[in-house]
Amino acid sequence: MFTQNPQTVAMPEGTYVFDLRTCNRRLAFNRFFWNMIRPEARQAFWDDEEAAMRAAGLDDEEMALVRARDWLGIVQAGVNFFVLEKWARVVRKTNLEVYAIMRGESFEEFMQTRAVPHAR
Amino acid sequence: MARIIGGIGTSHVPTIGVAYDKGRQEDPVWAPLFEGYKPVAKWLAEKQPDVLLFFYNDHATTLFFDLYPTFALGVGERFPIADEGAGLRGLPDIRGDVDFQAHIGEALVNEEFDLAFFQNKPIDHGIASPLPLLWPHEPDWPGTVVPIAINVLQYPLPTARRCYRLGQAVRRAVESYPEDLKVVVVGTGGLSHQIHGERTGFNNTEWDLDFLETLRDEPERLTQLTHADYVRLGGAESVEQIMWLAMRGALGASLEEMHRNYYLMTTTAMTVVTYEERETAAAAQQREQEVA
Numbered sequence: 001m002f003t004q005n006p007q008t009v010a011m012p013e014g015t016y017v018f019d020l021r022t023c024n025r026r027l028a029f030n031r032f033f034w035n036m037i038r039p040e041a042r043q044a045f046w047d048d049e050e051a052a053m054r055a056a057g058l059d060d061e062e063m064a065l066v067r068a069r070d071w072l073g074i075v076q077a078g079v080n081f082f083v084l085e086k087w088a089r090v091v092r093k094t095n096l097e098v099y100a101i102m103r104g105e106s107f108e109e110f111m112q113t114r115a116v117p118h119a120r
Numbered sequence: 121m122a123r124i125i126g127g128i129g130t131s132h133v134p135t136i137g138v139a140y141d142k143g144r145q146e147d148p149v150w151a152p153l154f155e156g157y158k159p160v161a162k163w164l165a166e167k168q169p170d171v172l173l174f175f176y177n178d179h180a181t182t183l184f185f186d187l188y189p190t191f192a193l194g195v196g197e198r199f200p201i202a203d204e205g206a207g208l209r210g211l212p213d214i215r216g217d218v219d220f221q222a223h224i225g226e227a228l229v230n231e232e233f234d235l236a237f238f239q240n241k242p243i244d245h246g247i248a249s250p251l252p253l254l255w256p257h258e259p260d261w262p263g264t265v266v267p268i269a270i271n272v273l274q275y276p277l278p279t280a281r282r283c284y285r286l287g288q289a290v291r292r293a294v295e296s297y298p299e300d301l302k303v304v305v306v307g308t309g310g311l312s313h314q315i316h317g318e319r320t321g322f323n324n325t326e327w328d329l330d331f332l333e334t335l336r337d338e339p340e341r342l343t344q345l346t347h348a349d350y351v352r353l354g355g356a357e358s359v360e361q362i363m364w365l366a367m368r369g370a371l372g373a374s375l376e377e378m379h380r381n382y383y384l385m386t387t388t389a390m391t392v393v394t395y396e397e398r399e400t401a402a403a404a405q406q407r408e409q410e411v412a
Contacts, residue, residue, distance in 0.1 A: 005275065005276055006346070007275050007276050007277065007346065007347045007348065008348075009348060010348045010352075011348055011351055011352075012319060012351065012352050013318070013319065014317040014318030014319030014320075015316075015317050015319050015351060018273060018274055018275065019274065019275035019276070020274065020275070020276075023185045023274055030184075030185055031184065031185075031186075034180055034181075034184050034185075036205045037181060037202065037203050037204055037205055038203075039203070039207075042205070072317070075316050075317055076317075080185070080274070081315055081316040081357075082179035082180045082181075082273060083180045085134075085179075085204075085205070086181075086205035087205065088205070089204070089205035089206040090205060095135065095315065095387075096386060096387070099315060099320045099321060099387060102316065102317060102318065102320045103318060103320050104318070110321070111386075113321060114321075114385070114386045114387070115384050115385060115386070116149055116385045116386060118149065119149045119386050120149070
């Protein structure tokens with residue numbers, strides 16, 4: 001991708017810049033998660049995940065990521081974490097649980113790295 | 121005229137809102153956070169500002185990426201608090217003063233800050249997480265809010281310097297309003313945290329404390345940092361701290377830090393700081409003469 005935006009240069013590893021090009025490529029995928037702020041979208045997802053994904057126009061790769069609950073893969077594909085966390089509520093995951101998964105750690109392992117390991 | 125009587129920097133971690141709603145203020149895990157806000161609430165109760173002017177970010181809740189503004193000011197008498205996927209919170213709508221909000225918007229655009237404006241929209245945890253720790257809400261909030269949303273999600277972001285200058289322009293806008301309103305400026309977000317990718321869980325307390333010192337005494341230095349600098353030093357989402365720079369820009373050169381609480385519990389260095397402007401020597405002398 002061609003970019004002369006100096007803002008996105010020299011980002012540390014394990015960080016995924018969400019920029020205009022990413023957004024353009026993954027707008028529908030981001031919108032799918034964003035829609036979860038509406039109770040009817042949450043209900044539609046609970047009722048029939050596959051139908052909800054089809055209605056949102058997700059492609060095969062995106063649908064596979066959702067089915068696999070591949071949190072890191074979804075971020076790497078170009079979803080902004082702040083829409084993703086809305087879906088985390090819908091599938092009953094806390095942010096701390098999602099953080100552990102993105103780091104490739106069990107929840108208990110992850111919490112042992114924290115200042116207050118028994119915090120919830 | 122309206123005037124700024126102080127500033128607040130505060131984190132806006134959504135789980136603060138969850139813990140608040142579940143009544144975990146006394147829970148040993150959460151108490152260091154909630155106790156740290158009590159002096160701020162007391163300070164506000166004593167100072168009785170009419171307005172809290174927030175520099176905050178929307179987390180792709182009210183504003184979606186199909187039209188995501190760099191700067192956006194909210195106008196309205198009431199803003200509902202947003203459902204972000206977990207349902208509604210039991211808090212009253214945030215109150216607004218339309219005439220004051222519109223004045224700030226007009227003044228900023230005439231200073232060449234070409235804001236977007238939103239009306240009749242909910243506001244998410246960018247404001248709603250810390251707000252009930254700052255102000256009581258029963259039966260209703262004691263004052264109004266001016267919400268100024270800043271894009272810290274989708275690159276290109278406004279630069280640190282631009283946010284600082286926005287704050288400076290906000291000060292001029294406030295001081296050009298004829299009504300005697302007392303205003304506290306609030307910057308939300310940070311401090312160090314990263315909550316996406318393999319680098320999730322990154323923190324840097326040394327940098328956080330350095331940031332707070334520099335913000336108080338030499339804020340211009342922080343305007344020279346790039347977004348990548350903030351990301352490297354404090355984690356990807358700590359780039360929110362450019363909103364603290366907007367708050368700082370609205371305050372005078374010499375500040376007294378009245379209170380600070382820093383609590384890194386799990387992934388975000390949850391911080392709250394209050395500032396008052398130091399009286400200039402000339403102003404102090406004049407006051408003494410008036411008393412004499």
